[in-house]
Structure formats: C-alpha cells, structure tokens
Amino acid sequence: AETWDMPTPYGDATFHTQNIRTFAEEVAAATDGALEITVHSANSLFPHAEIKNAVRSRQVPIGEFFLSRLSNDDLAYGLDSQPFVATSYEDAAKLWAAQKPVVTELLAKEGLMPLFSVPWPAQGLYTNGEIKTVDDLAGLRFRAYNAALEEFAALAKAAPVQIEAADIPQAFSTSQVEAMITSPSTGANSKAWDFVTHYTAIDAWVPKNIVVVNQRVFDRLDPAVQEAVMTAAAAAETRGWEMSKEEAAAKTKVMEENGITIVQPSAELVSGLQAIGAAMLENWNEKASDEAKAILEAYNQ
Amino acid sequence: MAELSDPVIFGILLTLLIALLAAGVWVALSLMIMAFVAIVAFSNAPAGLVLATTLWGHSHSWPLAALPLFILMGEILLRSRLSEDMFSGLAPWLTRLPGRLLHVNVLGCAIFAAVSGSSAATAATIGRMSVPELKERGYPESLILGTLAGSATLGFLIPPSIILIVYGVATEQSIARLFIAGVLPGIMLVCLFGGYVMVRAWMAPDTIPKEDDTMSLREKIAASRRLLPVMLLIVGVIGTIYTGVASPTDAAAVGVVLAAVLAVMTGSFGRKEFIEALMSATRTSCMIALILFGAGFLAIAMGFTGIPRNLATWIGTFDLSPHALLTVLTVFFVLLGCFLDGISVVVLTTSIILPIVQAVGIDPLWFGIFLVLVVEMSQITPPVGFNLFVIQGLTGIDILRVAKAALPFFLLLMLGLLLITVFPGIVTMLPDAMGN
Amino acid sequence: MRRVLDALYTAAGGLAALCILAICLLISAQVGLNILARVGGPALSFTIPSYADFAGFGLAAASFLAMAYTLRAGAHIRVNLLVSRLPQGAQWVAEMLSLALGTAMVGYATWFSVQLLMESLHYGDTSPGIIAVPLWIPQLTMVTGLVLLTVALLDTLVESLRNRAPVIIDFGSE
Numbered sequence A: 001a002e003t004w005d006m007p008t009p010y011g012d013a014t015f016h017t018q019n020i021r022t023f024a025e026e027v028a029a030a031t032d033g034a035l036e037i038t039v040h041s042a043n044s045l046f047p048h049a050e051i052k053n054a055v056r057s058r059q060v061p062i063g064e065f066f067l068s069r070l071s072n073d074d075l076a077y078g079l080d081s082q083p084f085v086a087t088s089y090e091d092a093a094k095l096w097a098a099q100k101p102v103v104t105e106l107l108a109k110e111g112l113m114p115l116f117s118v119p120w121p122a123q124g125l126y127t128n129g130e131i132k133t134v135d136d137l138a139g140l141r142f143r144a145y146n147a148a149l150e151e152f153a154a155l156a157k158a159a160p161v162q163i164e165a166a167d168i169p170q171a172f173s174t175s176q177v178e179a180m181i182t183s184p185s186t187g188a189n190s191k192a193w194d195f196v197t198h199y200t201a202i203d204a205w206v207p208k209n210i211v212v213v214n215q216r217v218f219d220r221l222d223p224a225v226q227e228a229v230m231t232a233a234a235a236a237e238t239r240g241w242e243m244s245k246e247e248a249a250a251k252t253k254v255m256e257e258n259g260i261t262i263v264q265p266s267a268e269l270v271s272g273l274q275a276i277g278a279a280m281l282e283n284w285n286e287k288a289s290d291e292a293k294a295i296l297e298a299y300n301q
Numbered sequence B: 001m002a003e004l005s006d007p008v009i010f011g012i013l014l015t016l017l018i019a020l021l022a023a024g025v026w027v028a029l030s031l032m033i034m035a036f037v038a039i040v041a042f043s044n045a046p047a048g049l050v051l052a053t054t055l056w057g058h059s060h061s062w063p064l065a066a067l068p069l070f071i072l073m074g075e076i077l078l079r080s081r082l083s084e085d086m087f088s089g090l091a092p093w094l095t096r097l098p099g100r101l102l103h104v105n106v107l108g109c110a111i112f113a114a115v116s117g118s119s120a121a122t123a124a125t126i127g128r129m130s131v132p133e134l135k136e137r138g139y140p141e142s143l144i145l146g147t148l149a150g151s152a153t154l155g156f157l158i159p160p161s162i163i164l165i166v167y168g169v170a171t172e173q174s175i176a177r178l179f180i181a182g183v184l185p186g187i188m189l190v191c192l193f194g195g196y197v198m199v200r201a202w203m204a205p206d207t208i209p210k211e212d213d214t215m216s217l218r219e220k221i222a223a224s225r226r227l228l229p230v231m232l233l234i235v236g237v238i239g240t241i242y243t244g245v246a247s248p249t250d251a252a253a254v255g256v257v258l259a260a261v262l263a264v265m266t267g268s269f270g271r272k273e274f275i276e277a278l279m280s281a282t283r284t285s286c287m288i289a290l291i292l293f294g295a296g297f298l299a300i301a302m303g304f305t306g307i308p309r310n311l312a313t314w315i316g317t318f319d320l321s322p323h324a325l326l327t328v329l330t331v332f333f334v335l336l337g338c339f340l341d342g343i344s345v346v347v348l349t350t351s352i353i354l355p356i357v358q359a360v361g362i363d364p365l366w367f368g369i370f371l372v373l374v375v376e377m378s379q380i381t382p383p384v385g386f387n388l389f390v391i392q393g394l395t396g397i398d399i400l401r402v403a404k405a406a407l408p409f410f411l412l413l414m415l416g417l418l419l420i421t422v423f424p425g426i427v428t429m430l431p432d433a434m435g436n
Numbered sequence C: 001m002r003r004v005l006d007a008l009y010t011a012a013g014g015l016a017a018l019c020i021l022a023i024c025l026l027i028s029a030q031v032g033l034n035i036l037a038r039v040g041g042p043a044l045s046f047t048i049p050s051y052a053d054f055a056g057f058g059l060a061a062a063s064f065l066a067m068a069y070t071l072r073a074g075a076h077i078r079v080n081l082l083v084s085r086l087p088q089g090a091q092w093v094a095e096m097l098s099l100a101l102g103t104a105m106v107g108y109a110t111w112f113s114v115q116l117l118m119e120s121l122h123y124g125d126t127s128p129g130i131i132a133v134p135l136w137i138p139q140l141t142m143v144t145g146l147v148l149l150t151v152a153l154l155d156t157l158v159e160s161l162r163n164r165a166p167v168i169i170d171f172g173s174e
Ligand code: NA
Pocket: B112, B113, B114, B115, B116, B117, B118, B154, B155, B156, B157, B158, B159, B160, B161
C-alpha cells in the first residue's frame, strides 16, 4: 500500500478541506487501501507559498493551493480573480471549462497535473455603513492584497491598504482599513459582525482552489489506482461546487443572523463596478499572454 | 523500522536530542539533526529537499519581521540612559511593595505583550533592559530570570498574539474574540506572578535589595520625570497600533525609531552606541532565527512521521470525561512542548484534538486559551523552550539554570490552567459580552 | 587566511545588520505614509507596493547572512552546563564532535538550498505579490549565508583541531 501526504492551506472547518477529506476516503475505499491519502490541513506541513513547489519537486505527491496565487507566473491562472469577469456559478463553471486546458498545459510544464478545482463563494463587499454607488467607496481605506485589488482600489478612488489576513479584525476595529472584498465563508468564519455592519453581495469574482498531483508519481501508480483517483477527483469537483453553493447561502445566512445587514447592490453600484471591471480587463489584456487571452476568448463565446 | 510503536520512536528521538544537546551541539543544529533522523528513519519524504523548503519557507514571513526590530529597540534602550532612567524613576514608588523592582519585569512584560505577539520578542526586549539593571541593584538571580522567563510568556496570551492567530486560522475561530478572551486570563497571570514575587520577598525579605526610602512625595514626583521618555515610547508604540496607522508588525519599526530619537535626545546615545546596538540585535535575531528554522524542520518531520497525530488519535480512543481529557491533554502538550515549539504543537495536533474536545462539549474558544497557557508552559521547559534560549542568549546563563529559575512560574501557569478550568468565565466572560 | 575569513564573516554580518536597518526604514516609511493618509485624506494616500514581501525578504537575508558571524561571536546558543564539567581533553573531543556534526548538517542543507535555487531559476518562480520578485534573488541570500556558515564551521573545526582546544568562546559563559 502507498501513502500520500497532502498539504492544504485551509483549516478543517473549511468546506474545501472537508471535501478533500471525503476525496481521500473515497480513494482509499475504491483502491481497497492501496492508496491512502493523509491530509495535512491548515499549513501544518508546508506554508501555502511552498505547496506548489513541494509537489513539483516530489516532496509530497499531491497538494492544494489557491489558483490565482500563480497569476504572476501567468495571468491565465488569475482570470477567476479578475473582478467582474465571471460572477455567478454558471459563469464560473464556463470560465473553468475555458481555463482548464490552458492551466493543464501550463502546469504540465512543471510536471504537475490538475485533479480538480473547487470555487469559493462569490466575493462580496464588507463595510461599515451602506455602499450605494461606487462614489461611496471613494476615500475608504480598502484592503488590497494583490496587484488586481490595488488597481481596483485606485479605480474606485479608494485608498489601498496592505493588511495581512490575520490582522483583519484589528485593522477594522482601529479603522486601519474600512472596506474589504472576500467570500461569505471567510466573513462568517472570521465573525465579521465583530467589526463590520454591512455586506454587499456584489459577487465580484469566484476564485478557485486547485488540487494538483505530481505527474511522475501519478504515472507510477497501478492503472486501476490511477483510474480510482481520477474518478474520485471528478466526484470531488462535482461535490465541491455543490458544497460551495450551499456554503454561499448558509454563510450569508449566518452573517444575517448575527446582525450584519445583507445588501443586494443597487443597479447604480453594479454598473459602476462593471465599468471598473471593464477598465481593469483592458489593462489585463495588455499584459496577458496569448494563452491567457485564449481563455478569455473561449469564455466569451 | 515500521514495527516500532510511536511512543518508542518518540522516546528514541527524544533521547537523541538530549544526547546531542548534552554534547554541546548548537540547539538549532541539534533540532535539525533530530528532524533529519526522524524523516530518514521514519518517513518516505526526501529529507534534503524538505529541509531546503523549510529553511526558505520559514525565513521570510512578515509577522516574523517584527522580531529583529523589537530586539533592536531593546538594545537601543539598554545602551542609552532610557532603561536606567526607567528603573530609577520607578524605584521610589516601589520601596514599600514586597519584591520592589522585580515587579517591573512582570508589568514590563505585560505592557510589552500588548504590543508584541510573541513571547520570545517580549523576553528579548524586556530582558535586555531589566536583567542588567536588576543584577546591578543586587536582586537575586533566580528571581530575575524566573520573573522574566515566566512573565514573557504573556506575549502569547495578551493580544496581539501569533499563537491565537494560528489557532484561530486553523480552527476558524474569530481571532477578535480569541484576543478579547486572552485579556482576563492575562491579568490573572500578572496577579499570580506578582503575588508570587511578593510571597517570596515576604518569606526572605533580606534577599531583596533596599531602595532609597527617604524621599518625600515631591522628590518622588521629581524623580518620576525620568520616566517620561519611556512612557512616551510606550504611548507612541501602542498609540500607532490602536489608532490604526500601524499593524502590530509595523509597530516594531515605530518602536525602533522612537527609541532611537528619544535615546539621542536624552544625550546618551551616539553613532557608536547605535552600531553596537544594531550588531548585537543582528546576532540575537540570527540566533533565534536559526533555532526557529531548526524547530520548523522538526515540526515538518513530525508531520511526515505522523507521531503527534497518532498520539493525539490514540488519546481520542479512550472516551475520557471532559476533565480527564483536559488532564491527559495537559500532560500530552507538556511532553510535546519539551521538544517542539508552541506553534508547531498547535498546528500539528489541533485537527485531531479539536473534534475530540468538541465532542465532549468543550467550547473551542475556551480551548484556544487553554492551549495558549499550555504553550506558554512549553516556552520555559527544557530542552526546547524559546524563552530559555532567548534568556541564555541575553545573559550567557545556561538554559538549564534558567529553566530551574523558571520552574515556579511553570507551576503558576499550571495553577492558571486549573483556575480557568474551574472558572471558565475568566475566559468566556469578555467575549460573551461582545454581544450577539 | 585567518584575517580574510574573519573579514568575510564580519562583512556578511554587517550586511545583515543593514538589512535589519532597511526593514526598519521601509516599514517606518509606510507608517509615515499611513499617517499622511490620515491627515491628508484619500488624495494623499500611498502604499509602498509589496512592502510586506520586501520586509520578509530582508528578514531572510538578515537571518542567513549573519549566521557565520553569529557563530564566530559565540552567540548561537548551546547547552554547555554538562560539557563544561568535563576534563579539558574531553571538552575538546566534544567540541570536535559538535563541529563535525554541525558541518555535515549545514553542508547538507547548503547543498539542497542550491538545488532549491536552481529550481526557482529553472522554472522562473516569482513572488505572488503586487511586485513580482524573481525568487532566486532573495534565495541567493539564503544560499550565500549557508555557504558562509558551512565554511565557518569547517574553518572552526580545523582551527580547533590545530589548537587542541575549543576556539569559540560562548557569549557570556562563565
Ligand atoms: Na501579545
């Protein structure tokens, strides 16, 4: 029997990790214990930043990470985190269909093969007080942790502030930051009601995690085991997307129950944000590789 | 080797570590060698690549950047008149209090803990100033070292706290609530530590040096003017955090700049002193960094071998009552804490332990604080205790002697653990008051 | 040779110190900008791009570059309570053993850190932040520091072997 160590960045309460644990159980069951996967959650094996490279150099055979972390390597990885490109699960599925062949090819250059990818719930806006138009964002200290968000803040005339994830509660309570964009999962799990009053469901983008395996390690597996892994992976992807949808609804409800005002964005806010998204996409187009542009083309068809 | 049981493997590795340390191998390298043996003998992972990844992955983290800066701040204070001034300004007020200036160690650590998230930084910064001052004034070494080693652990409990962030992220507890939950237990520990110092002073009054007791109130107030620069520093650093212009890591840089400006203004600090301070801070933070890398490699080795995970699973098989479970877990964490650093103990075991704990109806928020107290204990137990390392680094006094001096504080932390178990309200009262 | 090596260790230590100073200045500058933004409003709000990443890389450089210097200064800590009670001959043997084990362990780490660097170069790995930094640049400080530490350990081993006595005096040890 073979044992695989699998690092993931997220904790056990995250639906992604729960999904992966089920995946591991299914692989073990389908292969009759020939392949056991040990899940190491919450960065307990490798830090998030090192997981992809650890799989690449076969320190571990398999691992999970946030796909758009790799946008600096190629913008093709980051299209799911580009604001207002794909904002619903339907669009996100369509985008992943367009993205998958390109991402597969890019990862293959590093000896990696994607097994499955599962989205986070769509990203909403957390603020103190209601945001009715894009103008309401002007001047707010806005959390920006990557280049796209910094650009977004600049276009919305907000002030980008770099806050590490762990510092968020304190940063809000001391007004170091006044607005952020993240998923309802993260909002509910970090008990956002302790520090914000309003959640606006702007559904800015639907980012994904991806699970990759080292190709050489995978190729060495018995064909029957390989097939079991691929079957379980396909099931995990389907299940993960469903879990994500349920999560979005459940966690939004948790926030509402705890006193956060859930706001559907006004038409004015939506059109303003879409204008920003369009401007960002134009800049994106200038920098994107041919592969990345091909994804957008396929998606827009 | 697969037939060896986990407790046996654990025993072999621990023996190896103790042998290496006893032979005088550097602490960081002993940890690395032990981890290397663990990976090669008891797992399939490629040791060399994992080591390189760990060295790189653990070396550039943002929260860690605060460490050298806080150490530098301590060095600047030591080499200027500021730390001497602080003790001279406080001395007249503490003449009647049993234990006198030893309380500066306890309260100094508590105040600094409100700025820094780590207990090593707290020990390094406060200890840099207080150890030489208190020694010079003739306080007993064991109490100086013990109060410092013990009180510095507050860095983890009083917010901000790296360990609560790690626990909060791993278990998806609200970090804001965990921070608030740490406040009362922190105050409780300050009282326990301060109380212990008073009892010791009361039992053997001759061991505590006399401070000048003839000053009038007016003279005392006049002497207190010397406290002003340090108070400005404290207000400045805490102020930048709580007005939101600086994150906790940012605040370390603010501390260095303010300390340097104040040191120059009090006229006791020049280019030569600054270079000395900088080089000394470079050595101390490099020493701590190398141990952190060794500890990180050991943690990952433990992750691959699965020993802590298996032991935790094994504990779960006994179906213990809540109090029995907590007792067993305390012993388990103290044992692991002997040779793993606190953060690793948390990340390696929570995913097994938390479901067991929740199954018997223990509040995960309360358990986070429980865990922090146990981790604090692990900071002062040999052979691997970061506060011990920092204090040996500052004073040259061997960690085993420091550990002996810290033993009463280990027991006080144990008492603290008992108190929050009997009166869980100490932990849950404030977060419950946050509403909803 | 002795002088050249000592100068090398000290120079790297000095460079590490400069890195700490640079982290301090970088973060202070950002705090200054934060204050400016508070006073001046959104029109005057600026962030230094990826300053947290740069502070992290500065920390890595400071930690690794100072290692050899810190070793020679006797500031890497060890438990000497037991060894110091041994007769001098045995102390010397223990020192040799420590240095030999240390050289082997750090040499091994150095070798694989070179592999890591080569891999980063080969795949063109970059940092994920606002500014994409090619990772081989900060990783080069790691490799340099580890090479120096290996050299310093080996150097100390040879020196102790010649002197028939430990040469590193632990900081503050009685
Ligand atoms: Na703290």
